[in-house]
Amino acid sequence: MSFETDKNAVWLLRLVWTAAAATAAGIGTVMGLRVFYVPWLWVIGAAVWTAGWFWYLPRLCRRFRGVYDGKTVRTQSGALWQKETIVPLSSLRTFEVWIPPLHSLFGCRTVVLRFAGGSAWLPLMDAQTARRLTALLEKQGEDN
Amino acid sequence: MEGRPFGAYAVYDAKRWWWLWLLPLTRLIAVPLTGERVLFALRDAVPAVLLTAYSLLKWRRCRYTVSESDSGKFHNVSVRQGLLVRHALHICADDAASVEVERTPLLWLLRGRRIRISTAGLRRRADAVLYLTASRTKRLFALDTHTTRRFRTHWRHVAVMALTGSNAAVGLITAAPLLRQAGRALGEGFPQNVTDAVNGLLWQGLPPLLQTAGNLVLLGWGVSALRTFLRYVGFYAQREEEHLHLVSGLFTRRDVLIDCEKITALELRQTLTMRMLGLSSAVITAAGYGRDVGTRPILVPAARRRALADCLNRLLPEYPTHVPLLFAVSRWRYVWAPLLFMSVGVGLSLFGGLWRILTAAWVALGGWWLLVRLLGYTQAGFGITPTAVALCYPRGLSLCRVYLPREVTDCITLSQSPFQRLKGTCTVQVRCFGEKRRRHRVWGLPYERVRELIK
Numbered sequence: 001m002s003f004e005t006d007k008n009a010v011w012l013l014r015l016v017w018t019a020a021a022a023t024a025a026g027i028g029t030v031m032g033l034r035v036f037y038v039p040w041l042w043v044i045g046a047a048v049w050t051a052g053w054f055w056y057l058p059r060l061c062r063r064f065r066g067v068y069d070g071k072t073v074r075t076q077s078g079a080l081w082q083k084e085t086i087v088p089l090s091s092l093r094t095f096e097v098w099i100p101p102l103h104s105l106f107g108c109r110t111v112v113l114r115f116a117g118g119s120a121w122l123p124l125m126d127a128q129t130a131r132r133l134t135a136l137l138e139k140q141g142e143d144n
Numbered sequence: 145m146e147g148r149p150f151g152a153y154a155v156y157d158a159k160r161w162w163w164l165w166l167l168p169l170t171r172l173i174a175v176p177l178t179g180e181r182v183l184f185a186l187r188d189a190v191p192a193v194l195l196t197a198y199s200l201l202k203w204r205r206c207r208y209t210v211s212e213s214d215s216g217k218f219h220n221v222s223v224r225q226g227l228l229v230r231h232a233l234h235i236c237a238d239d240a241a242s243v244e245v246e247r248t249p250l251l252w253l254l255r256g257r258r259i260r261i262s263t264a265g266l267r268r269r270a271d272a273v274l275y276l277t278a279s280r281t282k283r284l285f286a287l288d289t290h291t292t293r294r295f296r297t298h299w300r301h302v303a304v305m306a307l308t309g310s311n312a313a314v315g316l317i318t319a320a321p322l323l324r325q326a327g328r329a330l331g332e333g334f335p336q337n338v339t340d341a342v343n344g345l346l347w348q349g350l351p352p353l354l355q356t357a358g359n360l361v362l363l364g365w366g367v368s369a370l371r372t373f374l375r376y377v378g379f380y381a382q383r384e385e386e387h388l389h390l391v392s393g394l395f396t397r398r399d400v401l402i403d404c405e406k407i408t409a410l411e412l413r414q415t416l417t418m419r420m421l422g423l424s425s426a427v428i429t430a431a432g433y434g435r436d437v438g439t440r441p442i443l444v445p446a447a448r449r450r451a452l453a454d455c456l457n458r459l460l461p462e463y464p465t466h467v468p469l470l471f472a473v474s475r476w477r478y479v480w481a482p483l484l485f486m487s488v489g490v491g492l493s494l495f496g497g498l499w500r501i502l503t504a505a506w507v508a509l510g511g512w513w514l515l516v517r518l519l520g521y522t523q524a525g526f527g528i529t530p531t532a533v534a535l536c537y538p539r540g541l542s543l544c545r546v547y548l549p550r551e552v553t554d555c556i557t558l559s560q561s562p563f564q565r566l567k568g569t570c571t572v573q574v575r576c577f578g579e580k581r582r583r584h585r586v587w588g589l590p591y592e593r594v595r596e597l598i599k
Contacts, residue, residue: 080564084558086598091554091577113555116577 004065004131008106011126013057016102017037056080066122068133069141073113075122091115095132097135147208150256150275155443161199164588196554202227208274210284218243218284220262223272233272239263241406242433244270245281245399258282260435284383287399294382295455302379304358305425306372309418309542353498359526376445383459388428390443406431408552408577410443412452412465416516419543422448426456431577431578464532465547469525470597474569474588478538479514480520487512516541526586528597533574537586538540544585558594570594 043075056107059079066075073087098110109116125133171185178548206225213219220236244260251257255278260270282288378534383404390400409429414483418424426444433441446456456465472478520538522546526536533553536545555575564570570591575583 078559080562082560084595086556089556090551115555116552116573117577117582120555 001068003125003129005061005124006108006126009108010058010061012102013105014053017052025084026136087113089140097134149206149208151249152254152256152279153275154200156194157202158199161192161195217286235261235272239405241431243401247397249395290366293458294380296380297445299377301423302376303373304421304423305446306369308415379445381443381459400428400431410547414543424452467527467529467532467534469527470593472521472524472588473590475521477587478517482510482514482517523587526589535584536585548576
């Protein structure tokens, strides 16, 4: 079974990205921080925001994909720093499905695989895919 | 049969409040002794008396039951303790991942032993701490067993390990309470000519501030080295059926019994000095052991290569250590950090004055680090077999080679920065189940070959 991020996930990330940028700009301006009254910093800020909106966030969503083959869960993620994670099923202790409010709004789910040495996150998956994956993990755990 | 723990329980519990006795005692030994001082001393002694009484009451209310198997060995233990909050604990011998029997000089005088029993869990200290008589402890845990599979470490090798692996900061933390008391007791009476002699011998030409700093570092390192040496001198390890029995210590003797099945990692470690002398240490990670402050689960403090291989064959013959490695190909990843460190030091010299003196020490330290990293690069690697995972990498100022059974390897991550993608290299990180170190990382490996290996 293969999985990837939900097609609406990029809009969720864009919403969070814009909200964070607006909050930072608003707080800085209201507090009267001098740095926020430098025009060229606003230009740089806008460029960073644009790069994030059009390039970084879509690439981040496109890059996340994974495969579950009954024995291991393998994922690929990361836009600039790319990462591949391999979690053998034998080391899996438990798994969780996170549904924060924004995830519900966009129909996304985040699955967290917990093992003794830490955890691996599978973010912003499609709800149906997350359900199928967790059902398979549960079934495999019972069979074992 | 239920019993009360050995009296040393109260002594060691009350030992936590020793610092509360300092103020009243200081008042009493001060000259001249007046009635007012005595009254103030009595007032200041009230918290110490109350807390000491609390420890005594805890001991009186503590009950334990240690049951023995048919052969007279430890089978299970139940402990009920606590004064305000009572709690009961039950541990079976099968669940005990490690048992540590400690004999301090005080316990030797009182003919008692302190036993720490740990299970494989996530607590920060031992699950149960018992105080039993020496004879009963020896019988329960069969401490006098002698097997042919025994390995002894020479005291010279222990000294090398202590001198090269000691940390000045740890030594200073250890010595801080003593230093404080010594400072108070000696006060201005400490012979000035002693400090002058040390400064003249070691720190000739340095400003006083640096001399003091140098003395502190030297003192800290000395205390740490001495502490490590006293802890591991006389060390031997032997295999007893399914347990490892480690014995160490000069004044405080420690017998540690570790279930071999609970060993989750074997690490071979070398500092730069040990490498020059051809010595290595072997450290194990065992579920349930190594939690308490000061414990380092050392299997072999220091030994030459052949002796170490022989020791591992005798003590852990079933542990997988034959893993071919895929070696690192990118040297830059290993050397950029120490080179940056050294260049910052050189930059500081531009400020002149005191900074020029600091630069020498800074660059020397950076150079040492660079050497370690270069050596680490030459042997850095990663390997997988059906039974084990092996990683070889520099960590801090040491060179490490880690062997992990496949079943404790929880997660493997391959990461690539944009530069690594251009060069076709990657960093491998392995996360595993263990008490202390759960992450191991090797940089600069060839990406495609690592992927093939992991498949």
